[in-house]
Amino acid sequence: MPSLHPVIANVTGRIRARSHDGRSAYLARIDAAAGHGPHRMTLSCGNLAHGFAACGPADKAALREGRAPNLGIVTAYNDMLSAHQPFERFPFLIKNAARNAGATAQVAGGVPAMCDGVTQGRAGMEMSLFSRDVIALSTAVALSHDMFDAALYLGVCDKIVPGLMIGALTFGHLPAVFVPAGPMPSGIPNDEKSRVRQRYAEGKATRDELLEAEAASYHAPGTCTFYGTANSNQMLMEVMGLHLPGASFVNPDTPLRDALTAEATRRAAAITALGDDYRPIGRIIDERSIVNGVVGLLATGGSTNLLLHIVAIAAAAGISLELEDFDALSSVVPLLARVYPNGSADVNHFHAAGGLAFMIGELLDAGLLHGDVETIAGPGLDRYRAEARLDGAGGVAFVPSAVESADDAVLRPVATPFSADGGLRVLRGNLGTGAIKVSAVPDDRRFIEAPCRIFSEQAEVKQAFERGELDRDVVVVVRFQGPQANGMPELHQLTPTLTVLQKRGHRVALVTDGRMSGASGQVPAAIHVSPEAACGGPLARLRDGDVIRLDTANGQLVALVDDDELAARPLAAADLSAHQHGLGRELFALFRNVVGPADRGASAFHAPNEVQP
Template identity: 60%
Template sequence: MTAITPSALTPIHPVIEQVTERIRVRSLTLRTAYLARIEQFRGRPPRRAQLSCANQAHANAAAESRAKIWLNQAQKPNIGIVTAYNDMLSAHQPYASYPDQIKAAALRFGATAQVAGGVPAMCDGVTQGRPGMELSLFSRDVIAQATAVALSHDAFDAALCLGICDKIVPGLLIGALAFGHLPTIFIPAGPMGSGLSNKDKAAVRERFAQGKATKEELLAAESAAYHSAGTCTFYGTANSNQMLLEAMGLHLPGAAFIHPGTALRHALTDAAVEQVIQLTEQGNHYTPIGHVVNEKSIVNAIIALLATGGSTNHTMHWIAVARAAGILIDWQDFDELSAVIPLLTRIYPNGSADVNEFEDAGGPVFVIRELLAAGLMHGDVQTVFGTTGLYAHTRQPELQNEVLSWRDLPEQSTNTGVVRKVSEPFAATGGLRLLQGNLGRAIIKASAVPAEAWTIRAPAKVFESQDALVSAFKAGQLNMDFVAVVIFQGPQANGMPELHHFTPVLGSLMSAGFKVALVTDGRMSGASGKVPAALHISPEAAQGGALARVQDGDMVELDVAEGRLHVDVPEAEFAARIPRVLRAAHLDDTVDFGRELFVNQRRFVTAPEHGASTLFKD
């Protein structure tokens, strides 16, 4: 099938048009002010020319001789590289060589490049169930601030962002949007090769939780799954990041899931350098990131998330990203779009395939092409790839005789068990849903939950920590139908760590035939699996939210189809209950693992539906 063009499209779906217009009107004041800031920086010569001689000498002192000459002349574009490299994250380890490659490519294309700065990059997979996980969500805003520090030298005409994983991409994007006048391209590094299947890995985890597998067996399984450089291969937050960047036109088309160390990966990185130079004011097509990220591209990102069953984390992260560009979105927008966006993929945990199988079956390019053709995505947007809007992102990159080009995909997916056309989706609606009721508002990843588990009515068992739930399981107290209500896990309570420590426990109970669900003000991320989980409940228990008044034995009802989350207690009785008080272990005197440095973040963070942000007010 040839690339999609505007003439081949059906009109945009009316719900998508209505939601986009509502966002535009809601955001008008903030967005107008944001765009005015961008205009203030237009029409200037290379940024370096604004620096004093002393400023330039400091910035140029360590440069290689040819680059130093060009830098001193301040006549050619200079690219700022913001990198999240470290060699503990498998996804980011390949970035070690990228700055040298980018600098060499920039010189070939008539520009210079410098590493503007590095940002922290923690791994949630390492900190799961550990105190360090309480810093994870807040690291997004630290990364945004570090990105701003890197670019604050005002010596750059464009930026290249090197980052992939959970909080890192949203943080880089928020920071880059603070410099909305700079053209910016994100350069991925790609996933590791397929190892032990996610299904088999999950099975070993459940057996270990049941005491039927040894620690040595568990470590062997985990090491077989996470085995080399590259992104983890399940469709969690990291790989959802890549899908959303593709849908927003912030990558070169089809760049997300090309393996590290390959010739095609190398060529795409060089091409990103050449392209970002063209997007500068000294190039042929000035395209600042603040124009690429607009109401339509934000809606496109949400649609891509819904169509692929992506990470629940992005119901917070992309609200914060949008806010950084002067755009206001909320969970109602996600929910209304989810009602009309079909589910086009089955990728673990929303299926058994990994991202390599997704890419082989057509990947993000296939999904974007299908959505555009059906009028389910905005095509008339600016992207980093030129003037043809998102339509350019319906073709797959390839290397022919060492020359990078893009080709059309086949009409059909090569694996309809992983990716399907809009005309034959896995489900008629998207992967995420909004739940509401007398317990508050929550998000659930419906696409990962079997249809028979979409409704549950069972007594509550209330826990104030992950360890308390695991201890109850080991003591044999959970062999029953129940709803686990895990409280004091929100942003203000303890930084909102991911709650995967007990995922194998709940999964094993479901496998044993019990009906179970999770209701929490915490989060589970893109790895949310088969257990129905109402997440991010707002207001959180630490703010006196309804969850703090739930007691053991209360009947809790969760209904995905109806969008309902309710505790069956008489209204007057429920309101009269004295809410539980946050445990001392999570108060401001907590001093270990650096948590004491994040007291103010816990105190001032906004609600999840407002982005769980320490940078923007509610």
């Protein structure tokens, strides 16, 4: 095993030292929760009878006896989300596989799953981030019956996997296997989709033309094929050892996908405390696996949403991860993948080129991943160098990955990366702390200094663009978009407008306390700025025309305004009442009131609330 890169080792050591007390308390809790033997056998006869009343005779007998593992299925199935529609069949497949493995399985509960692609620019998007914590709560409700020896988690998309992870780690004494559904087959080329979007933003394409392009892109069951948050989640689960090797990007409703689902079930049954290979998720996820997840994010140029989610996941395991850790790791982790929006290929092309098996092998050989971690597949991340294939009996065989990329326009070795670093920067200055993803930003756009134009609603940006007011060098500031203000919606609808301005030759950037989609790309965007404007953050003191410097090389986010003058300015206010009602937003007031800041994961559970000065 190659020696670990010193920066990887140093960052991991720093996280471990910072997390000592929280991690120790967490491990003590899950050890106490593990107890001795199946918890369901301590239930009263009435409790247990309720728990197996709906089962068939064979499953009922096994549950009465109590010696066979019982697997809980927590599912995010619905048939509106293309990524989750394939899960309709999974409980049937899992129950059959469990019986064949001498176990039982029950659907423990369902969790909500909303689609950011449907809610972009709509009121529903203001509940999207909070849905992660609702999913964690729903997971806890599903597992609260205390009937299970392990759990299988069926989820893919943006907030669903992080929410399931937070819930799973709360039940950290249970083994957890995450079961993906896979990406849809490739649709129209991503460059063509992007071109139509930009033409529509300029008024040069009709709505029918835009809808036709979108429908040809999002066209079948399975995950959207661009490398946004959903597919970044799948990478994260594999690199952290919670998927089976090679499972992330196999298409739905194929023999291999079904075989992987059955194999995941057998593996879950094999790693319970009833056997001799007990692998609880609370022990698999530690400081090393969290660092591995960040390295995977950087090496693939993944979604900026994971800056929030990995922090919140780590906190659920008693681990304190900070933005500075992402920044330090980014300085040494090379960018090995070019997948849309960081290139023209999609995840099917990435998988065909060698995918995660090739990438993990490259990073291990370079000392950029911890190889000595525990995984659901067994000890050591070396197991994830393998690709999944069908064997002669319809099961899964894990074969060594190719030693070379099949397409170096999509996937490259560490020796010849697309970029020497991971393309993620932490920005600091008198406007607060934010982050920027530069893996798709042209080199000549990584330093922007221009007057700002301030907005409190993303719709106002499009209106100003249509009036010709932004046809110049400009830093667009969209404030009052943080978690306490309105739930921190994605501002993905700004991307076509700002891209048009940049292609006209203007020097353009975005600064916001909100989020950008996992599909954000070529326009430099300082996002997640904290403290947020609604909590008295410096963005609330900006005025139209202030010159802002966004300097990725030096990590600066600065208003070129005298610090004393900036501090003396009154705080701007925004009327947020329109964001507090309608489409269920009134029910989420409790989350807006207790959510922590973006740099601590924007969590209602594990971060202190920002206090207005």
